[in-house]
Amino acid sequence: MLRYFYILVFFVYGIGLQAQSTKKEVLFTVAEEPVYAEEFIRIFNKNLDLVKDESQKDVDSYLKLFINYKLKIKEAQAKGLDTMPTYVRELENYKSQLAKNYLTDTKVTDALVEEAYKRMVTEVKASHILIRIDENASPQDTLQVYNELLKLRERIKKEGFDAVQKEMHNGQTVYAENLGYFSAFKMVYEFENAAYNTKIGDISMPFKTRFGYHIVIVEDERPARGERTVAHIMVANKRDDKLESAATRIQEIYKKIQQGESFETLAKQFSEDKSSAENGGKLAPFSGGQLSSTEFEDIAFSLKEKGDVSKPFESGFGWHIIKLYDKTEVADFKSMKPELEARVKRDTRSQLINTSIVNKLKERYKVAENTAALAYFQSLLNESYYMASWSLPQDFTASKTLVVIDKKTVTYNDFGQYLFKNQRKASAKKPFGVIVNEAYSNFLNAELMQYQEDNLENESEDFANIVTEYRDGLLLFDLMENEIWNASKTDSVALKAYYDANKNNYNWNTRIDADVASSSQKRTIKSVKKMLDAGQNPKAIKEALNTKDQVNVIFTSGIMDMEHQALTSDIAFEKGVSKIYQHNDAFVVANIKAVLPKAPKTYDEAKGQIISDYQVVKEEKWLKDLEQKYPIQVNETVFTKLKANLKSK
Missing domain, CATH: 3.10.50.40 (Chitinase A; domain 3)
Structure with a gap:
């Protein structure tokens, strides 16, 4: 995470002032490699609202920073940091996570989210009858169950649900239940749909869920009660x-x-x-x-x-x-939308999103399928597939084309390996034709989604920009860590030499050795002052004024300079008990035991600041070396036009 935050100022994607006059124009080159004006404008424009350093808001100053950044990226690539396994792995993980935000159908998702919210604020009271049936039941058995539910539907209209419930419910193959009130996400989506699409007092037509076939009787609706x-x-x-x-x-x-x-x-x-x-x-x-x-x-x-x-x-x-x-109470739509979107994507209704995405991808990539080949794969399966011991035959025609997705060819072997790896999921009740067709559908969907993900950088400028920013950010962090940060911390000889040459920059300001008391009550701090004047120490004062249940005074003790948070800016650095000051909505008094004059810091005392200063010097020298190694050529005509464009906005 530190890697990404380090380069936040440079790598924030966002809106850009991408005027046609500068689009795809070369702003400068690094060792003859072009850097385009549009990239500079995009990053500068976004960072303008983020940075506090006014120098970074000046276009000329920012160009220098941007050139330095490009020099560093060039050096990182030259050192092969972009091929390191840890770098490649982290970048791929990030791309995969980021891609999830793009591999969706926003229109369908938004519609499902709005539908879910409408159902969240309205509860439906319903009863149902379910007849259990195997998912792979024959058409004849399915029709029999469907017709049985039609008969029960007519009986309920005449006799009422209670009478039919008493006769039919057995808790094994037939369930006749009062469900009470429910809202979105409380039932499987197919059942929820049937309930919310049936009018109060009506009985739905038979419909299927993974449990079997149902009819639902809607009895009432009411506003959700939170x-x-x-x-x-x-x-x-x-x-x-x-x-x-x-x-x-x-x-x-x-x-x-x-x-x-x-x-x-x-x-x-x-x-x-x-x-x-x-x-x-x-x-x-x-x-x-x-x-x-x-x-x-x-x-x-x-x-x-x-x-x-x-x-x-x-x-x-x-x-x-x-x-x-x-x-x-039920929150408003805006507040609930992120949570609902996450739930929709976890719920079975997400299949509607996936189906929409797949259909659009098939059209976009002009998928050419050889569905006739599925009969060949069906002929390869045998009983061992149900026992997860099946393997592809030796004479398997692996190299034939099964599907063409845009520029990608998917072979028989690709699908064959998919069948092999997924045989443990096979149900012994499913015919081989059903197994192959379902596997092919899932396989093709996965291939389409993966192809889109692999090509997102070419298809989405927004995605490409973010990935580039993250990619360069990782490189920049690794490079700086190796070349500047770690080297500066471990090169003790160079640090000591830098300290010796710049001792005058490392000094203690005037300080005091003091006990500073603070209380929200002025009367308490007056008591503290009297006790300090009488020579009592902080421990005795706290024992006298604080109780088990109430803290009335807190002491801060030690060596302090004028910037210390316990001290008010106008306190007099004089030995003895000070007057009472008002400070940070409280009252303070100090017992100054000693005043320490300005003095030089030792190497150990100043080491943190020495490292920081030395890193700046080291980086400046290193950048000059990089400028020699990778010559910079600025296109002044493009830069002048770019500045004018930015200043007019």
């Missing part, structure tokens, strides 16, 4: 205690709460929900429709203020008392 964090005390209806009922027990606990006893303590003592009792009854945050008890949920959402406690009430689990800890 999220709540509560604690509860529960007394189960089925209790070992035969002497008192659950209702009596919960009322006794409620009276204790009304008497002012701690809810959390009572939960630890008496709540029969063992999973939450030890934590004072506190539950994980939940949103509408997330709990299996609508009674519990309704009471929780009815509490208005943090700390409110409900009256005792009964649910299917027993009797409860709830305390509200926190409430969060």
Whole structure:
């Protein structure tokens, strides 16, 4: 990370003043290698808002900095730093991560994000019937299930859901369930779609998810109720205690709460929900429709203020008392958009994005497919594929062309190796034709996405600029570390010689050896001053004025110069107890035990500053050498026009 931040000033991509008059014009050459005006303008214009050094905002000064930067990059490449394995690996990792922001369909993603938000703010209440069926069921079996659901759909219209539920639900092959309220991301996307696209009071047509075929009955809609964090005390209806009922027990606990006893303590003592009792009854945050008890949920959402406690009430689990800890309403779209976008990309609905991307890539790259070849691959599979022991035959025709993606040829061998590596994922129930077709679809999609990623620098100027900036930033960091920073720190002979030649630059200013007291209360600091005048030390003063529960005075002791944060700028450097000063919204008084006059710093005392100064000198000399090694030729005509263009903006 340090590498990237080091060159932030030079490598921030952004808008540029790319006037047609300077586009692709050579600004200067480094050893006859051109550097274009548009690159300089782009980086200068962005950095103008970032740098505080006014000299870097001057075009002439900035050109010098830019030339120095290009000299360093040239030297790094000459030294082969761009071929080092660590450099190549870090750059490739960065490119791969960055590419994810470009390998997407923004239009489809935005539509899915907006759809998800609309569903997040509206909860649907629904029931459903699911008939389980194997994903690879025959068309005849699939049709049978579909028709069965059509019959159940008609029965529900006439008899009502409850009657059909009692007869049909077996919890194995048929599920007839009341789902309560739910919103986006709580169900698989196909189910969510069916629920939100069915009107209140209607029954959907049969539809498929990975679990089987469903029909969904939509009963109600309501605005989403946000999220709540509560604690509860529960007394189960089925209790070992035969002497008192659950209702009596919960009322006794409620009276204790009304008497002012701690809810959390009572939960630890008496709540029969063992999973939450030890934590004072506190539950994980939940949103509408997330709990299996609508009674519990309704009471929780009815509490208005943090700390409110409900009256005792009964649910299917027993009797409860709830305390509200926190409430969060559904945020606005702008606030939620980043989170929703991330969830959309993790959710199964992301397949819609991928499908859109793949279709566009097929059109962009004019993909030429040899789908007839899939029959050949199907003929190669045998039973060993299901057991992950299959291999390509010796007479496999590896070199034939399977697909052409723009300028890339994909061979039989490429797909054959893909089949070989993915055989562990094969289901014994899937026919070989299905296995090959699904594998080919996934393989082609992956190839298209990889081809786009490999060519992003050619297709996206924005991506190319960022990668160039990062690539050069890594090189610059490695070069500076090797040539300047490390060398300056380890060359003790050169550092000592530099110190000896420049001793007059390293001096201590006048300093004091002092104990400085600080307090927010003036009366306290007055007491401190009296005690200091009486000769008491900081330890005794702190013991007298501070208590176990309250700190009234803090001391800072040691050698300090005028810049020390504990000192006010107008304090007099005179031996003895000072007057009281107001400083940083507090009051201070100092006991100055000694005044230390200006004095030269030893080598060890000044070493940090010596290293920093020596690095500057060393870099200046090194840059002069680089200018000799890689001659610079500035195109003054282009630079004059560039300056005029920048100053007019």
